[in-house]
Amino acid sequence: MTLLIFAFTIFSCSDDDGERRSEPVSGSNLIAMPIPDGGNPINSPIEITQLMKIKDPSKVTVVVNLDHTFCGDLVVELVAPNGTATALVKRLGVASSGGFGSAANFSSANALSFNSKNETGIVFEGLVTSDVIAAGDYAPTGGGQDVVPQMAVVQPLEQFLANKDVSGQWKLRVQDHGNADIGTLVGWRLEFAAGALKE
Numbered sequence: 001m002t003l004l005i006f007a008f009t010i011f012s013c014s015d016d017d018g019e020r021r022s023e024p025v026s027g028s029n030l031i032a033m034p035i036p037d038g039g040n041p042i043n044s045p046i047e048i049t050q051l052m053k054i055k056d057p058s059k060v061t062v063v064v065n066l067d068h069t070f071c072g073d074l075v076v077e078l079v080a081p082n083g084t085a086t087a088l089v090k091r092l093g094v095a096s097s098g099g100f101g102s103a104a105n106f107s108s109a110n111a112l113s114f115n116s117k118n119e120t121g122i123v124f125e126g127l128v129t130s131d132v133i134a135a136g137d138y139a140p141t142g143g144g145q146d147v148v149p150q151m152a153v154v155q156p157l158e159q160f161l162a163n164k165d166v167s168g169q170w171k172l173r174v175q176d177h178g179n180a181d182i183g184t185l186v187g188w189r190l191e192f193a194a195g196a197l198k199e
């Protein structure tokens with residue numbers, strides 16, 4: 001039995017001529033989680049079982065559905081199975097000198113989709129309290145590293161995803177950094193399209 005598995009592994013590797021495409025893989029977590037007001041982060045897990053690495057980051061998409069009445073409060077991060085994290089949304093409108101940021105709302109009806117191919121960040125400039133962030137395909141968006149919390153880093157998704165092992169627990173981590181306005185993470189989805197992965 002051991003010999004049989006070993007033989008299969010060798011065959012799989014030598015067969016990888018760059019044209020074979022991995023099958024689509026996806027996961028979702030639709031358990032709604034309240035986001036504590038000005039409190040600790042929540043973590044929503046998705047398990048991926050394929051023992052593969054990311055070959056093409058442009059075929060990886062994260063779709064987030066959340067409700068919140070003050071988008072400047074929130075940091076939303078994607079956490080990989082190895083524990084490293086990258087910010088998808090970081091306190092929209094908060095400047096390095098401080099401030100509360102954008103008062104616009106997130107609505108779970110407007111899905112926020114993130115992919116390394118997307119070049120434009122979330123549009124929040126000019127929106128007021130009663131406005132809602134539009135659904136769309138976005139690049140990670142938010143304040144610089146000098147914006148609190150400094151450990152939440154906004155970086156290109158391609159850089160974060162390339163060659164990452166996909167096996168294990170991915171998490172969407174959401175934290176509310178301002179008092180008064182509250183919200184809920186309604187759910188999220190992680191998609192590896194055909195050809196995204198390699199052995």
Ligand SMILES: [Ca+2]
Pocket residue numbers: 037038070073176177178179180181182
């Ligand atoms: Ca809040």
